[in-house]
Every structure is written in structure tokens, then in C-alpha cells.
Amino acid sequence: MSSLLALLLVPVTGSIVAAIIQRYRLAERLVSFSTFVVTLLFLIDIRVGDAFTWSLGFLGKNIEMGLQITPLSIFMLYMTIAFGVLLTFFDLTERSKMKSFLLLLTLAASNWIFMATDFLSFFFAWELMGWASILAIFGGRRTAESRHGALYYAMMSIGGSYSMLIGIFLLSNLTGSFSIQQNVSYLVSIMTVHPWWVLGIVSMFFVAFMVKSGIFPFHTWVPYTYGESPDGFVPYLSSVMSKYGIYGFLIFLPLTLSLRNVPGVLGLPWPNYTLVWFGSITAVVGSVLAFMQDDVKKLFAYSSFSNLGFILAAIALFTPIGLTAGLFHAFNHLLFNGAIFITVVAVISKVGITRMSEMGGLWQKMPLTFLTFFVGIASAAGIPPFAGFGSKWMIFQAMISHGLIFATVLLFFASIASFLYLMRAFHAIFLGQLSHKYDNVKEISAIGKITEVFLIGALIFFGIFPGFILDPINSIVGSFGLKPLPTSGYEYINGFFSSVNMVSIFIVVIVAFIFGFLLFAVSAKHKKVPQEDNYTAGQIPKDWNLTPEMYQFSYDFYEPMDKEIAPFLKIKIDGFFKGFGDSVEYLGSSIKEIFTGNVQIYTYLAIGGLVIFVIAGWIVW
């Protein structure tokens, strides 16, 4: 019980300390790291079923509030905090402008989100998390752009929050309670009588969750914000914070269980079917936009929400295998996205730019980072025996078992497209010709190396022994009233159509590699040549003043493809929001004097508006 409170209080205390000593960078980072470690230690003590309640008297009402641990929340807590430990450890030696106290505040908020039993504290924690992360984005590499990114994120979040707030008050008006459980069971009870009513309320919430996860059509903020936020904060944003939306979806998805007997599409209720489509479209949009990017952070921002699309499509099925696959992919995404973003951050910190076409050949300078990135993208592409294979494989099986042909083919396409953009980033950053600009680039510090080795180890370990993650996931699936998939040992993944023994795959691959290297060793000798000694169709590079930059093909890597997908790119979701914003601006032109263009004033206004809204809602109710 006290540990539950500790999960909130420790990060808040750490945050205050970090805010006080933020002038001393190393101390601040140490505080941040140790706070995460202490939180993790408290978390180890916590078991499913722990609960803590208190009540809040307000305007003559007594509102029950509480914290509770469900299998899902403990899973999410472990993911968040363990990743935070890794990230803050990595960040000890990095010099990005991330504010540690904001990260810790985000941690407190996220812990609260996962434990909240009532919508009021859920909403409060959601807003705390949102605002802390918005402020954290301000410290980006380019000040003006990062302000723009933060503002975009803030606007979208506020939209989502208003929507969620309306939903919360509508619900509590109906039930007279803020408890999540009571409200959801109330919705279940009126599901068959007023399905549209339920759908309306639930979509109010879903807008907020979709914004947070960057699900189509609310994905537009993701690339701007990820692209401009401080380098140290991006891994946390994309690996951890995008999962909050998934947690939110899972609060309401059990509703659809009562629709199972109502005719839908291919045995799926309409809401599930619609959400599967949202997920699939997100996956495709993210992948396709990603392979036309030249900015590495933006590319992986697209990749990030594309993977969220996979997760949403899987959990939206809300079958045992779908849910297992989705949560499993959420975990794998945390790992491989963490590995990718941490290596990307390491590279950016060494070369100082984010444009991929100006990098290249860095494998010679940063071998361990290169290997980590390689394992990361192999996992992201779903290649066995790394983590990431199992979940993708299960997602496809879950989709196929429902006969969702178009959505499945779209997801497959997204998966192949992800292979394309991963290879493009791999090539542009690490392979190809090394520019003389980077002759002095060094491998990252020892702490960074430890983090990278740990990530490689984790990606391989959880690839070979998926059971260690599938076990907790099975208990989550059970807690939603579904029948968990059969388990048969830590090395097995049991899908719907077939099961796979990862250890045997791993052994086969290792034996094959031994054979491969033996063949390599007994074949004729090779001669090591420098990168200048290259096929140039007979031209002598020096005579033509050929520089490595000129001999690197990485700009517009998939140019021929642009022709094929150009028609689809004309659809601009961005433009819709912009147009919406323009008309709002037109309406509000009479009070335009207030908007000086200063982001802080926008922020104050938004907060003020929120407060007025909350109070007004309270009084009316």
C-alpha cells in the first residue's frame, strides 16, 4: 500500500531535487537515474491486487479516488520504469538539453495513470504527463522549431484532453461516479440498448488516446514533435509515452466482448473492425511517409507510430491471440525502438546533424553503435531469432484468423515498407562512404557502450525466450476474461496456426553461422582495401577530385517509388488541421491582439481555458 504511494512520491521528490540542482548537470542526471532505480526497487515489492483509496471532498460531494494494481498496469509500470532506468543511465554522459525534472514528473504522472481507479485522477495524471512532456520538448536542438513542435503537440493534446473531459463528465453524469470500473460496467449494461450512445462517449475518450499514440488521423504532430524535441527525450517519447494511448484503449476495449453475438464484419463487431482499420492505415501511412524522410529523427518518428498502428490493429481484434500479439509487440517495440533511438541519439551527439544524407560510413568509427542499430532494425523488421519476430508473426496470425484480407495485406505492406525505410536509414547513417568531416568521430563513452550491450543482449534474449514476456501477458489476457494462449515452455511462441521453438531456430542460425565463417576462413584470402579503392569505371578518383560525399548515394534513395505513391501523398491530413486552425483563427480574429506569437502566452491561455472548463463543468454538474 505504501509502495503504491511511493511510486508517485519518489519521482515527485526526485523531480523537485532535480529542479533545484539543475544547474549542475551531472548531479541532476545522477538524481534522475537514482530516482528511476529507487522507483524500480519499490515496484519490485508490488503485487497484482494491491490497492489504496482515499476520498476527496469537494463542493459538498465526496469523491472516491484510488490506486490499484492490475496485471496490465504492472506490465506497463515495469516497461516504463525499466526503460527509464536504461535511458537515464545512458543519459549520464550525454549532453542533450533535456530537463531531468520534467522527465521525472512524467514518470510520476505515468505511474499514476497506470494505477488510477477513477477518471478524475486518471485525467489529472494524463494532463500532468501531457504538460510535463510538452515543456520537456522545448529544449530541442533548434529553439524556434522545437517551440513549434511543442506547440503542435500541445494543441493536439489539448484537443484530445477536452474530448476526454467531455466524455468523463458525460459518463459521471450518467452514473454519478468517477470510478473507471463502475463506468465501464455501466456502459456494458447499456451497450445493447443504446449502442450509438456508448459509441459516442467512448469515441470521446478514444480521440485523446489516438492523439497520444499518434494514430491516424491524429498522427500529424508526431514527426514535428519527435523531430524537434531534445535528443535525450525522444527515446522516452516514442518508446514509452506512445504506449499510454494503448493503455487507454484497453480500458474500453472489453466493452466489445458484449457485442460478440451481434452480427458484424467477418465475426468481428463493428467497433473492433473500425479500429483494426485505423490501426492498419496508421501502419501504412507511417511506413510510407517514413521512407521519404531525410531527417533521421523524423524517420523514426514515422516508424514509431507505424508500429503503434500494428499494436492497435492487433489489440482491437480483442481475441486472445490478438491481445497477446498487441501487448507483445508493445513490449518488443519498446526494446527495439529504444535500441534504435538510443543509437540514433548517440550518432547525432557525435556528428551534430540529423540529416541522414550528410552522414554515411559511420560503422568504421562507431562499431558497437552500428551493431546495436543493426540488431535494432533486424528486430524491427521482425527477423528471427531477434525480439520483434514473435509479435509480428502473431499479429499476422491474429489478422488472418479473422479473414481480414485487406487489412492483413496492408499490414504486410507496412511491414515490407518498414524493411525499406530501416535499410535506407541503416545505409545512410552507417554504411557507404565515410566523409572526411567525421575523421575525428569517436565511439560513445563507456556508459553508452554498456547500455548498448545491454540492449543487444535484451533483444536477443527476449527473442529466444519470449516466454518470459508471454507469461505476464497471458495473465493480462486472463484478467480481461479471455482464454490465454497455451504455453509450453519459455522458448515457445504458440500462435493460432502454428507454434515456433525459438531456441531451435537460434541454434540452427548459430550453427549455420559457424559453418559460414568456416567457409569464409578456408576460401582464398582477401585483401583489405580502403574505401577510396573502389570501382569507379576506370576513373582515377584523385584526378577527378572525387570526395567521399560525392560517391555516396543516399539522398532521395527511393526516388522511383515517389512516382507510384505520389497520388496518395496529395491527401494532406496536416492540411485539414491547418484549415481547421485557420478558420478558428478567423473566428477569433477579434481577440487576436492577445496572441502575440509567444508560446508561453498560448500555453497560459490553454491552461486558463482548461481551468475555466473544469470549474464550469463542476458547477453545472
Add this chain to the structure above:
Amino acid sequence: MVIVEFLIKLSQGFGIGALALATGLLFGGIARKIMARIQRRYGPPFTQNFMDLFKLLSKGSVSHGWAFDLGLVAGFVPMLAALMFLPIGPFTLFPSDSSLIMIVYLMMMAYLGMAMGVLASGNPNSAIGMSRALMLMAGYEVPFAAVIFSIYFFSKTGYLTQIVAMQSGGFMNWNIVKMPLGFLAVEIVLQGMLGEKPFDQAIAPAEIASGPMVELGGKYLGFGMIQHSVALFLETGIIVDLFLGGAPNFWIFIAKQFVLYFVVVLVDAILPRLRVHEATSFFWKLPLFLGILQAVIVIIQGGVLNV
């Protein structure tokens, strides 16, 4: 006991690898002979590919560093690993582990390794070739996915061994009869997977100096050849297992594989090369249409699976 079992599996695996490689090389040699006869030439002996491979492994080469070496070894090794899970005729090394999607993804690892190796050479021609190969892949994997979907949904299993078992008992039980459109789609896809004309953009020799292979020589090119030969065996083998009902013994298995490959070679002989984006969008038109039509038919026939 475990060690003995391991050694037995190891030797069997080694045998499978050698047989597949030999078959792939032989197919390549026969294809060269067929091509020569179509062009009214005498052509090289059908054992030419074996001699080429031997020569390549014994010839000196240049390396651009450890990423180059590692990448090219990783370019053919996962192909051999994927081979171990393929039911070849009546024989499967790991009967409980022949999941189709797993094999497909294991093959992707080979492409990833190959890409890493050739791109580490730092030649723009190899980068252009790789980008073309990947774009082509974005083309042909989509109809292939639709076909995999149909097979899974129709057979209600993902094991290749069980898919083969379901087709036992005569020609009329083969999936080629039950799913002709899917077979047609996958035969077109095979053309792209093997990179034969009109889909040989990636290794256009006169245009981008043989693309990915531009800096490969000696054993590295030999590894590329091993990869191609094993991939040829693997890809045709998967289609034999999926559509042609497997085989009672090894010889019939490779005979069926050869029939598939023969069609590919004939098409290769008469068609010119498409442009890259034309090739990609071609796969998104006819083969994808066939694949999806097949899947829709299967869904209508089979109804909803009981989840």
C-alpha cells in the same frame, strides 16, 4: 544422448544444405543451357555453375572491412538456416517447426545481411542496386502476402508439413487445383523473387555495373552465388509444398521445382527489363488482384474461423 542427436541433426542438416546447393547450382546451369538453346547457341556445360563457384572460392578478393565480411557471410547463412525448416519431399529436419511465415522472415535476414555487406563497400552502384532490389521487394511481397493469407485461411494451419499432408491423395487434392489464381500470382511473384527478367533491375550489368555485386569478387561473389542458388531451391521448394502437394521422394520434389523454374526461365528468355517503378506497380496490379481475388474466394468458401 543429446549430443548424439545433435550430431545426427547436424550431419542431416549438412546433407540438406549440400543437396540444396547442388540442386540450385544445377538448376542454374540448366537454365543457362536452356537460354543458350533458345538463342540458338551451344551454351556452357550444365555443370558450369559448379566450376564457377569453385573458381570463385579459390580466387583472391578485396574486402572493405569487417562489416563487409560479416554482411556477406550473413547474406547466405540464414538461407541455409531457413532451408532446415523446409519440408523436402517426405523429409523435414524439424517437423514441429515448419512455420511458413517464419521461413519467409528468416530469408529476409539473408537479404538484410547481403544488403549490409554490399552497402558497406561504399559504392554508389551497389546502393542504387540495393534500393532497386528493395523497391521490387515492396512490390512482390504484397501479392505474396495475399497468397500466404489464402493458404493459411484455407488450410487452417501454418505448418508447411501439415499443408503438404492436407494435399496428399492425388492431383485433385493439390492446392493448385483448389486455388489456381493464387498459384498464378505466386508464379509471377517467383519471377520477381528470383530477379529474372523482366524484374532484373537490381543487377542491371550494363546500367549500374551489376548493382549490389559491383565490389564483390572471389569468395564474396561465391557467397552471393550460394545465396542465389539456395534461395532458388528454397523459393521453388516453398511453392512446391504450398501448391504442388509436396513429393513422396526427393527426386520428384526437385522435378516439381524444376517445372516451376522452367517457366521462369522461359519468361526470362523472351522479356526485356522493366523500369523500376513499372515493375513495382506491376506487382500491385495483376498479381495482387489475383491474390486478393483468391483470398476472397477462400473466405467466401471457408466462412469464418472459429476463434
Add this chain to the structure above:
Amino acid sequence: MSEWTEIVDYFRGRSMWMLHYCTGCGAIELPPTMTSRWDMERFGITPMATPRQADILLITGYLAIKTLKRVIYTYEQMQPPKWVLGFGSCTINGGIYWDSYNVIERLDKYIPVDIYIAGCMPRPEAILDSFVKLKEMVQNGEAKGYEKYVKNYEWYKANQDKVLKRTKPVLERIEKVTKIG
């Protein structure tokens, strides 16, 4: 060990991949050699795209000093074992360019030539004959031009420098012509 060398040499002779460096008019004789009429593929000889992959460097025709530089660079990019075929009288004695100021006269002063194909022009039969001859030489372990090049590198280098030092890169002020960065 010698048996192993013999086996290796046997297969090397049966599989020779060719890079053709075509200058002047000799290139026209190659298409019939490769295609249906004379079909060199039956000897296991296939045209290749880059020097890394090739075993034979076939040089057809005269070599201007500018071209010679590229030929040497290409030859050095090839990996052992490698052989050079000089095609036509231009590579033997300069041919009709024997008195030109910027054309070399004898190719084997600059890189080791294993076989010369005489004639102006040599017919495809002559090219095929040289391939068969080269195959025999390789299988008997006689074609060792590449080892000669390594052993006598100073001599070759001096000869190369004597002509190459006379010329400078075509574009002197490269910065003005090519955009950098």
C-alpha cells in the same frame, strides 16, 4: 599439394570471366563472339561488369596515354589470378597509330600481357582461339603474368611513369568545374 593446385587450375581454366576494355574499333568484334554465331559461353567465358569480378582483361585496340592510365588502374583493381589479352595490332606495335604522339606502342611494357591476338582486325575465330590457348596455359600453370607484374613492379612502374608523367589530369582547376560539397 600439387594435385590440389592442378585441380584448382583445371577449374580456373574452365571458368574465366572477362572484362573487356574496348577502345577503338576492336569492340565491334566482340558482340558476334559473345552471341549466337560464335558463342564464347560454351568455354565458360562470360562478360562481367567490374574488375573485381573478372579474371581476364581483354583490351581491344589502341591505348592513348589517357586510356592507359585507366587500364592500369583497372588492372590493379582486379584480383589474382588475372590475365590480360591484347587484341589487335594496336596493342602489339601501335598499329596504324604507331607514330602518334599520345598512343603507346607496346602494351606489355606497362602491364604483363599473357596472349596477344594479332591482326587488324582479328576475327572472332581468332579471339576464341586465344581463349582456348589461354585455357590450356592456365590449366598447365603457365599463365603467370600477374606474378610477373608483382615481381617486376619497379620496371613496369618506371615504364608507366615515363609516359604518364608527361600528362596531367584533364581538368586542372577541378574546383571550377565540379561542384563540391
